Amino acid sequence: MRKLNQFVLLLVGILMVNVTLAQKAEAPEHTYDLGANINEMTLTVGGILIAATNDGLVGIDPKQSAPIFTFNNFGKLSPEETDFIPASPYIVVSQGANSKFAGIAKTKRAVINYITGKVIFNSETDNWNQIYTCNVVLPQNKLIVSGIQKEGDKFEKMTPKVAVYDLGSQKLDYSFFLDKPGRVGIAKDFSVTGVPLLLKSMLxxxxxxxxxxxxxxxxxxxxxxxxxxxxxVSDVTEKEIYGFETTTNGKNTRIHKIGSNGAELWKDDRKVQGNVSNFQILPQGLAVVSDKSSGGSNSVFAPSDESEIAFLSASSGEDLWEKAPKTKGWVQHFYVMDDGILFGIQQGGINKISFDGKTLFKKPLKTGENIMVMAQSPNGLIYITSEDANIVDLKTGDQVWSKPLKYKNSAAVASTYDSAKNRYLIAADGDIFAIDANSGDVKELAKVKFDEKEVANTMQMRKGNIFLSSSQNLALLGSDGSSIYQEYYKSPSQSGFVKVLSGVVAVAATGLAMAHAAKAGANRTNSYGSANDLSNYNDYGKENKMAADMFASIGDAAFDVMSKRFKATAATENAQFILTKLDDGVGLVKVNKDTGKVDKEILLKDKKPEYQVDEIAGVLYYKANDKTIYSYNLQK
Structure with a gap:
């Protein structure tokens, strides 16, 4: 009996040692002592972590043991004073711009290339006393600055000026005054009112x-x-330029057309209600989406909260459609097709209009609210909302599936295409549906209930099996819906920490950033591609390649780094990172998608840790204390 007890104690000891080893806090690969309190951490699209401290900004490259730059010139910066330029390696930092004394008090700007760690423009060192506007122009890779520069005689020091810098070489291209220095006469306001347009032959x-x-x-x-x-924005030839002017009350936008010689090409400008959110120059005319907002007003005279779609003549600005399509909501999706314009409404509904204003669908398609997916598929247009899904004929709007797949309104809906069995798989509110791509027959394949009332937001095929995941749960099903495994990793708390983005969400966010940069129209001609092309279903790799190619085309070392990053395989391809409650405290676990087992644990010993995960490079950044950041290599 005594030997048995000794054996039990020995076994317990061994188990305790194993548990202790499993829960041991792993040493970070790098430790960054920033010397000042950390207020915020931002993971950039280029893979560099930017920490905002009480002293300024610090850039961290996980491949380096020390920060690649520290920018303390302007002191502590609020989020409003730090602008991460979409789809670029640039940060524009400001000071004094949002002050109530702006225009009187001194304003400062700096542009940082966060990949190289270089400050490539600083208004202080370039003797700018006032900065009115500061715009990064892509893909030309230029910086256009306007303001007052403290150079020259007393008149020049008081005259508004514009300067163009090359961001690659960090050199001034040219500069000029907006008014004649020392001009005698009534003072004129030459303040810059918007974003300059840089063309091949002029600015x-x-x-x-x-x-x-x-x-x-x-x-x-x-x-x-x-x-x-x-x-x-200009057309491809750069001979026709369209200017957008928001009216003083902000409720309307006036569109002007100007020739490359400065001549006004329309007899009258064209007024549209609301703010223009999408604009594309087409051979048939000008597609315009504008958003009207009541601003929360209950007045009967206030505009309704909805979008308007107009199609204008490029030669005159006149509306080419006798009757604009009714939207009755916000235009959430807007795509230009060969035969017309396809659009989806956030409040529900899809329609298609020809370029001459005729309805191409037999009748507007009714859908549920919040259209999460509108994409090309081999069988037609697939749409997925928070309530239903279907495939429709892009020519007629007829349903390919005899009736929509309907499900309980779900906070997230995940889907994928199973090419081996030629079927679509959709997960909504715990139900997994399989839809035959040819017949449209629907089969309830399985039910998967996740803990903490989570629902699957990621779905992918893995070697013929179906992988599902959320923030704290993951599961793998066989092709017949049978359970291979289902794992749950308890969250440390219901709030107070940043959850890891799924790979699909991360790619979608990248796509949105790219679309935002292109759709804004400013600094661009229509020759750089359109954000209004309908994507192919599940073609995330194609979107990443497009981003990589765009970065590579700019021909700058920092953009080349970004291009290679977008071509890389995400570190999350075979693993999911989950913040969970371990035996000895809160930690991050690396879970194998094919087995559901933990391959790696990092104990953070913090009830509400602040952290960021770079899913492409496989790096964890953890705010260890007020002034220190640890980085961990998650791929080892």
């Missing part, structure tokens, strides 16, 4: 006095009296 500056066109050496080309332009 157009929107000012309170009108549009000013300059050569790339700063020589005068022409002036146009159209005032208050906010942003511009």
């Amino acid at each position: 157009i500056i929107p000012t309170a006095q009108g549009l000013l066109a300059k050569s790339h050496k700063g020589d005068d080309l022409w002036e146009c009296k159209i005032k208050g332009i906010n942003w511009m």
Whole structure:
């Protein structure tokens, strides 16, 4: 009996040792002592972590043992003073711009290349006393600055000026004054009112006095009296320019057309209600989406909260459609097809209009609210909302499936295509449906109930099996719906920490950033591709390749780094990282998607840890204390 007890004690001891080893806090690969309190951590699209501290900004590259840059020139910066330029390696930091004394008090700007760690523009060192506008222009890779520069004689030091810098070489290309220094007469306001448009042969500056066109050496080309332009876009030839002016009350937008010689090409400008959110120049005319908002007003005179779609003549600005399609909500999806315009409404509904204003669908398609997916599939247009899903004929709008797949309104809906069995798989509110791609026959394949009332937000095929996951749960099903495993990792708490993004969500976020950069229209011609092309279903790799190719085309070392990053396989391809409650405290676990087993644990010993996970590079950044960040290699 005594030997048995000794054996039990020995066995318990061995188990305790194993548990202790399993829960041991892993040593970080790098420790970064930033020397000041950390207020915020931001993981950039280029893979560099930016920490905002009480002293300024710090950039961390996980491949380096020390920060690659520290920017303390302006001191502590609020989130509003730190602008991460989408789809670029640039941060524009500001000070004084949002002050109530802006225009009187000194304003400062700096541009940081967070990949190289270099400050490539600093208004202080370049003797700018006031900065009015500071715009990064892509894909030309230029910086356009306007303001007052403390150089030259006393008149030049008081005259508004514009300067164009090359971001790659960090050198000034050219600069010019917006008014003649020392001009005698009534003072004129030459403040810059919007984003300049950089073309191959000229730079157009929107000012309170009108549009000013300059050569790339700063020589005068022409002036146009159209005032208050906010942003511009040109056609592919750069001979026709469209300027957008938001009215003083902010409820309407006026569209102007100007020639490359400064001539007004429309007899009258074209007014649309609301703010223009999408604009595309097409051979058949101009597609315009504008969003009207009541601003929360209950007045009967307030505009309704909805989008309008217009199709204008490029030659005159007149509306080509006798009757605009009714939206009765926000345009959530907007795609230009060969035969017309396809759009989906956030409140539900899909329709398609020909370029001459005729309805191409037999009748508007009714759908549930929040259209999460609209994409090309081999069988037609697949749409997935929070309530239903279907495939429809893109020519007629007829349902390919005899009736929509309906399910309980779900906070998240995951889906994928099973090419081996030629079927679509959809997970909504715990139900897994299999839809035959040819017949549209629906089969309830399985039920998967996740803990903490989570629902699957990721679904993918893995070697013929079906993988499902959420923040704290993951499961693998056989092709017949049978359970291979289901694992749950308890969350440390219901709030107070940042949950890891799924790979699909991360890619979608990247796609949105790219679309935002392209759709904004400013600084761009339509020759750089369209954000209004309908994507193919489940084609995330294609989207990443497009992003990588765009970065590579700019021909700059930092953009080349970003291009290689987007071509890389995500570290999350075979694993999911979950923050959970371990025996000895809160930690991050690396879970194998094929087995559901933990391959790696990192004990963080913090009830509400602040952290970021780079899913592409496989790096965990953890705020160890107020001034220190640890980085862990999750791929080892």
